[in-house]
Amino acid sequence: MKIFCVGRNYADHIKELGNAVPEDPVIFMKPKSALLQGHTPFYYPEFCNELHYEVELVLQISKNGKYIPEKHASKYYNQISVGIDFTARDIQTELKKKGLPWEKAKAWDNSAVIGKWLNITPEILENSIQFSLQKNKQTVQNGNSKDMIFSFNYLISHISQYFSLNIGDMVFTGTPAGVGECVVGDVLEGFFEKEKMFEVEIK
Numbered sequence: 001m002k003i004f005c006v007g008r009n010y011a012d013h014i015k016e017l018g019n020a021v022p023e024d025p026v027i028f029m030k031p032k033s034a035l036l037q038g039h040t041p042f043y044y045p046e047f048c049n050e051l052h053y054e055v056e057l058v059l060q061i062s063k064n065g066k067y068i069p070e071k072h073a074s075k076y077y078n079q080i081s082v083g084i085d086f087t088a089r090d091i092q093t094e095l096k097k098k099g100l101p102w103e104k105a106k107a108w109d110n111s112a113v114i115g116k117w118l119n120i121t122p123e124i125l126e127n128s129i130q131f132s133l134q135k136n137k138q139t140v141q142n143g144n145s146k147d148m149i150f151s152f153n154y155l156i157s158h159i160s161q162y163f164s165l166n167i168g169d170m171v172f173t174g175t176p177a178g179v180g181e182c183v184v185g186d187v188l189e190g191f192f193e194k195e196k197m198f199e200v201e202i203k
């Protein structure tokens with residue numbers, strides 16, 4: 001199982017971090033060990049001094065494929081969730097300055113939180129999806145899939161030009177504006193429309 005992540009897919013988030021709008025999707029990966037398993041507590045990583053949440057829509061791949069044309073891409077994922085791409089922002093800022101890879105900031109153990117899965121219906125794909133994150137019961141991020149720079153189908157097609165997609169792989173599709181810091185004791189809750197998808201407490 002592989003976890004793909006998309007960076008810089010919402011214009012308002014690109015602005016808040018002072019990044020340039022990409023011509024091509026920014027893709028990075030997290031290993032399987034990054035996935036926080038159900039009922040495992042989330043511990044603030046020792047090496048980090050500025051832990052950020054990034055709430056994202058997550059797709060699950062349902063069919064093996066490579067070089068998938070965009071017009072067929074919707075046949076390759078059948079479940080959707082909301083997750084957090086936890087980021088050691090202090091480390092990422094240093095790595096970006098030096099032009100180094102992001103794994104130490106993004107791919108560490110338990111850095112990927114994924115909520116429950118919903119089956120994707122034609123309705124879900126036709127309409128825009130509103131999703132959000134609450135920190136200690138206050139909404140801190142509010143996104144809508146219609147604001148994505150690169151659509152689900154474009155992303156699946158693009159990723160598959162470089163990597164085989166396999167059943168069970170997951171794709172974090174990028175975070176909207178509002179990323180911010182969390183500390184020990186904070187409780188994060190992710191929502192798909194009005195439905196609560198996960199709850200994580202930082203220990």
Ligand code: ZN
Pocket residue numbers: 005006007054056085172174175
């Ligand atoms: Zn992200």
